[in-house]
Amino acid sequence: MQIEMKGIEKSFGTNKVLRGVDFDVHSGEVHALMGENGAGKSTLMNILTGLLKKDAGTIKVDNHDTTYASALDAEHHGISFIHQEMNNFAEMSVVDNMFLNKEIKTKLGLVDQKKMRKEARQYLVNLGSDIDVDSKMGDLTVGQQQMVEIAKSLMINAKIIIMDEPTAALTENETAILFKTIRELRSNSVGFIYISHRMEELWQICDRVTVMRDGLSVNTYQTKDVAENQIVHDMVGRDIGDYYPGRHPHLGEVALKAEHLSGKKFHDISFEVHEGEILGFSGLMGAGRTETMRALFGIDKLSSGKIYVAGKETKLTSPSVSIKKGIGFLTEDRKNEGLITEQSLEDNIALPSIDTFRKHGIIDKKAEDKFADMLIKRLTVKANNAQVTAGSLSGGNQQKVVLAKWVGSGSKILILDEPTRGVDVGAKKEIYELMNQLTDRHVAIIMISSDLPEVLSMSDRIEVLYEGKQMGVINAQGATQEQVMKLATGGK
Incomplete structure (x- = not known):
């Protein structure tokens, strides 16, 4: 699958969030989307997946002009979006969250809980997770909920998976398992749009990076050819110096x-x-x-x-x-x-x-x-x-x-x-x-x-x-x- 977005614009009232963004991704690559908070990354992805309507610009999927009517429509066409703020139902079980609107039915038309539990466990085991599929989502840690969201995206056999801060709440071990999964899927021609603020992850998992600033796409690079300082400069429009300002504490009582x-x-x-x-x-x-x-x-x-x-x-x-x-x-x-x-x-x-x-x-x-x-x-x-x-x-x-x-x-x-x-x-x-x-x-x-x-x-x-x-x-x-x-x- 090849996705190409050209000149995408979007305003909310007088606030122009996207001012002409170009972005593309294809199967078998991990393309990072970087930018400060408010740069427009999530808005761009919401437009791609039908959650928002663009004001201007074109979206081509496999060289055909395309507009998805909803996120479900995008999913049916092989595009999955794992949001930073997870969309789940806290009082429902893990398995019921995973199979929501995708329930497996018996020949009699009844929900096949046994088969759904088995498949849910297998998807989570493939991610190296031993989460109890009968647990309530609300009883899981944020990191565990993130692993369930990742498993859900794998269930639809997606061709392009959008990940918005997927490792923000994961441990190092969970992150390593996730990256292993991404590499395996990439080798099987799955493409990824990878949104992250963890700079070091770019060179671990991403093939290309596009930097956004103030609603514009500033530059696109092969990650092997770009330095961290250049990406930071593109993101903020200035050299930021050391990330950590240093500590000079004066302790009291x-x-x-x-x-x-x-x-x-x-x-x-x-x-x-x-x-x-x-x-x-x-x-x-x-x-x-x-x-x-x-x-x-x-x-x-x-x-x-x-x-x-x-x-x-x-x-x-x-x-x-x-x-x-x-x-x-x-x-x-x-x-x-x-x-x-x-x-x-x-x-x-x-x-x-x-x-x-x-x-x-x-x-x-x-x-x-x-x-x-x-x-x-x-x-x-x-x-x-x-x-x-x-x-x-x-x-x-x-x-x-x-x-x-x-x-x-x-x-x-x-x-x-x-x-x-x-x-x-x-x-x-x-x-x-x-x-x-x-x-x-x-x-x-x-x-x-x-x-x-x-x-x-x-x-x-x-x-x-x-x-x-x-x-x-x-x-x-x-x-x-x-x-x-x-x-x-x-x-x-």
Whole structure:
């Protein structure tokens, strides 16, 4: 299959998102699509797969002018789109999600659950996954849900598979399995459009790369012939320098101390984080990092343990209690837990701070507007204004809105779970610089990250978990990926 898109344009009201994009892909290649958040990558793919209508330009599939009526129409013609924000039904089982609208029937017309379970297990086993197909989707980790989405795309025997940030929530082992699968499918003439902000993946898996900036396709390269600095320059329109701004911490008092915390998926976790410190939490998927922080924040229940905030024992029984104690939590799942996507940026940003805008029981709308506008500018959120819905933004800009919410709340202790997941290289550096600014103002940050270079570069100390247990704490200065991975895999 050969797909060629020429001069694609798309506007939403007065906002011109695509201004003439050229892009092509063919069977048997992996073509990367790179660009900052808001560059128009997802919009271009939504147009290709029939989710949006183009305003101008042409789409040719095997030299024939083509327009798909819907994503299902595109699937029927061999194009699968695995979205960054996964579209599944949390209360349904894995197998029912995988076979939704594709149910296998018996001769009597009944749903053949036994056969569907067998096939679902086989697709997941082929990806090296042992996910229980009878589990509820909502009970899986984000990484496990991503593996199910990848398996679903393989079920339709797609000729072109679009992957939007497929490895953002995967472990190194899962990523290696995914890349092995991609290479095997590529050798069998399947083509891939690969959207990622992980620069190092280009040279691992991609044959070509097209860079987009501000709604335009800037350049297309053979990956073997282009340097990383050139791609970054094309993406942001400038040389970005070092990705990581460097840490020069000045630690204060202990802001939060946890003693012997235990819960459903973690046991006997103790740590402390100081004012002005970034304490990294590292470990493989399922290590218990997120579960520990959810329980600490009051989302889930602790079975035992004590928490001290500013030296005083504190019962953090709910998120509202934690917020009142000056703790903010940027969750891993921004779509379902971090944002109210159908509400405005202003409403989302002001939510934890809403009481500060009340005067005699009435919200001071002018003060709220000023507050939201200030934070949108400070975090360089790309949006027409504060009244657009959070769901209308790109993934990276949604992440900035969640950050703005907690920065604006005045949190003294900030838990960041995968703070740069799905965020482009330019926005990543802005987030790192913001983290440094916050710690310079004596904010204590706990950062969970699956990105080892990020953990090593932005943490002052690193706590490593393995299967719910604490394996050790490493001083980040001079630490290596090998040291962290040894502990993360159960070594001493």
